[in-house]
Amino acid sequence: MTAGMRPLVVLRGGGDLATGVAWRLQRAGFRIAILELAQPRVVRRAVSAAQAVFFGxxxxxxxxxxxxxxxxxAAFANGQPWAGIAQPTQTTTAAANVDSQESGAAVPVFxxxxxxxxxxxxxxxxxxxRLKKRGIDTRLDMAPLxxxxxxxxxxxxxxxxxVETQRGHTLGRVYTTQGAAALADTGVPEAVAGHAGARVLRAPCxxxxxxxxEIGALLEPGAVVCTVAGQGVTAPFAGVLRGLMQSGLQVAAGEKIGDVDPRSNPAHCFMISDKALAVAGGALEAVLHASSQ
Structure with missing residues (x-):
């Protein structure tokens, strides 16, 4: 890293929570890079960095x-000019070339x-x-922090x-004590306006x-949101389509593929959520606290 350059923060995952963290840390002066899958499984695509994989x-x-x-x-890490690429999943998308002047305001997704x-x-x-919850393969020796x-x-x-990610009194709290961990996964989606499990759309097969x-569409109960192998997946109640996996992906039976918000405000679909910003605040605190020690 060139002397005087801002610290580099790498995020594994480019979903909506990761993107909220990237957004807040970048505004706080950190350089950011995102690591994603070749076919991201994100639902809230409108506010996810992972969408760049599909559209350049x-x-x-x-x-x-x-x-x-x-x-x-390596060029990005060392502050040298770097260039984005258009991905083969969207051949009609023009290459997103990033020159040395613009690159400071853009975040690469690898x-x-x-x-x-x-x-x-x-x-x-x-x-x-990545919010994997199990099968964690991240190690202490992967970075100084x-x-x-x-x-x-x-x-x-x-x-x-x-950093705690479960809604409630401890959301965004940072744990640093040896052996500490976030609250266990309940397996039950968080309720929104009284709707919990029903608001999550899952693949029938x-x-x-x-x-x-499209994300942001207002739905009536029973409206067909998508199909999986020809089977329709319908809206369980009136609301707005808050999230939906990228069309064309292969999905597994029972996999979360979409999310309906009963509050019916399309603008919320295109804004970083309160939860993501709270978690981002915790991540920023963890970084700044470590740097002060």
Whole structure:
């Protein structure tokens, strides 16, 4: 890293919570890079950096995320010019070229499931924001400061700090005591305006998911939101389509593929959520606290 450069924070995952963290840390002066899957499984795509994988670039509340080849990782980490690329999943999308002047305001999104870019990026901070909850493969030795978001992470085993992601009195709280962990996953979706499990759309079977509605669409009960292998998935109540996986993905029976919000405010679909910002505040606190020690 060039002398005087801002610290680099790498986030594993580009979903809506990860994007909220990236947005807040970037505004606080940190450089950000995102690592994602080749076919991201995000539901709240409108506010997810992962969407850049499908379309070459994606902007969330003024912050532009750009799909970037792994070969540009070292250049980005060292403050040199780098360039985004258009992904083959959307051949009609123009390449998102990022020059040295613009790159400071854009965030690269690399396809890297197993953090193989660790040597090239040489990040000062690694945040695992994938919300895997189990099968954690992030390790303490991956960066000088490693932070885990949500359940499954244990301080001293996987990371140096854990940020609480469960709504309630402790949302956004930072745990740094050896052996500390976030609240366990309940397996029950958080209630929104009295709707909990019903607001989550799940695949009825294995197969290709094809969207029939756009995120932000107002839905009536029974409206077909998408199909999976030809089977319709319908809105359980009146509301707005808050999230839906990318059309064309192969999904598994029972997998979460969408989310209906009964508050029926389309604008909320395109804003970083209160929860994401609370978690982001915790992540920022963890970074600043560690740097002050």
């Amino acid at each position: 670039s994606h902007t969330v509340e003024g912050l532009r995320f750009v799909a970037t080849a792994s070969s540009h990782a 396809i890297d499931e197993h953090f193989e870019l660790q040597p090239a990026l040489n990040a000062q901070v690694l945040i695992d924001a 490693v932070i885990g978001l949500g359940p499954g992470f244990v301080v001293g085993r996987h990371c140096h700090a854990v 294995n197969g290709e998911m094809l969207a029939q509605c």
